[in-house]
Amino acid sequence: MTGRSRVAVVGGGLAGIAAAIACADGGADVTLFEAKRWLGGATASFEREGMTLDTGQHVFLRCCTAYRGLLDRLGVTAKTDLQPRLSIPVLAPGGRSALLRRGRLPAPLHLGAALARYPYLGTADRLRAARASFALRRLDPGDPRTDTRTFGAWLRAHGQSEASVRYLWDLFGLPALNLPAGEASLALAAKVFRTGLLERRDAADIGIPLVSLRELHGEPALAVLGRLGVDVQLGGRIRQVVAESGGVSGVLTDQGGVDVDAVIAAVPNERAGDVLPEGALADPTAPGRLGSSPIVNVHVVYGRAVTDLPFAAVVDSPVQWVFDRTRPAGLDAGQYLAISLSGADGFVDRTVEDLRAEFAPALEAVFPAARGVPIERFVVTRERAATFRQAPGTAGLRPGPRTRIPRLFVAGAWTDTGWPATMEGAVRSGLAAARHALVALGQTGPLPAEVAA
DSSP, X not given: OOSOOEEEEEOOSHHHHHHHHHHHHTTOEXXXXXXXXXXXXXXXXXXXXXXXXXXXXXXXXXXXXXXXXXXXXXXXXXXXXXXXXXXEEEEXXXXXXXXXXXXXXXXXXXXXXXXXXXXXXXXXXXXXHHHHHHHHHHOOTTSGGGGGSBHXXXXXXXXXXXHHIIIIIHHHHHHHHSSOTTTSBHHXXXXXXXXXXXXXXXXXXXXXXXXXXXXXXXXXXXXXXXXXXXXXXXXXXXXXXEEETTEEEEEEETTEEEEOSEEEEOOOHHHHHHHSOTTSSSSTTHHHHTOOEEEEEEEEEESSOOOOOSEEEEOSSSOOEEEEOTTTTTOSSSEEEEEEESSOTTTTTSOHHHHHHHHHHHHXXXXXXXXXXXXXXXXXXXXXXXXXXXXXXXXXXXXXXXXXXXXXXXXXXXXXSSSOSSHHHHHHHHHHHXXXXXXXXXXXXXXXXXXXX
């Protein structure tokens, strides 16, 4: 095909946003369909009790090059704070604390000094952890055999104690994989630790948003897409992608059919089976079989400030990671702390009252300044399908961007990006799908750069 082809992007999360921008850059006429009335997908914001709350506490790393490229394209890089040097406060009840900070030696030696001083592990565990790090660095995440066992089983086989898993490996792995080591795929864990911690010394420097996710993703994306001439259709669900013998021919909306030349379906894995036409995937049950893993967020507003830390990891506590989100929430007084609970199967069905009874004293145990400070608001939000369940056996269930139907492509953090279900993976999937779509349509505009895994 030549000239301006028509591309429908179904889904307005990060994958859909990245795909729509790339297709418009490549010379296609793009329509983006999003069922919600805003863009951002799983990285959005909403109003609750006079505050702007985010759907989860999303951070990124310096190695997240595709996501950072999207931030640049949206013009919002200055609305984030990227550490010049990895530094993670690790707190525990009773006033204990540690600082995991990278050094200036090349990877993986850049973490040696921090591990040597890490007070939550004994000398023997620190030495065994160092040896396991070198062994993990040699693993190939793309080897199908690594997806047949859990990360926890591999750690045990390499001499890691329960304390090492709790105080070190799950500290990083649980928020990245949304599962504890004992349940997570070794292949995805190897990707997380190799790319994030063991191959480049600056890869794991942490970036956090300084504004709400709506200000960081949704609103800027709507503005950029508008300038590119993308027709953004909000609040209308796509019923199904329509295909004929020669390939994809359109999409069916609540208002009727829309003819297009190519479709990128950037929908969650649990929706893929409803949207994709018969025969699109070799295994049509695969997206549904990926399952889901929940994240629970506990939002606590104190009457005054109780910590000066922007974020911290926490051990020996139900609190996993906690973030100061006072300014992004639009609060002029007090302090808003957001607790992010990954792999939250044990929390997702508990009542607000039950969670308050556990987490209010847990925060006081970690932040002594919180004792006696009134809690003005206590809100719980639940993302029951925050990510696909990143357990062993999932590699074979994640399709690539191309389907078996000509000019129909899929995107989303659940597709085969080589990455776990992260913002980085979502953006990479959108770029990959857009590249394939533009090539299939014979568009002569610039193609999105292929992002190395």
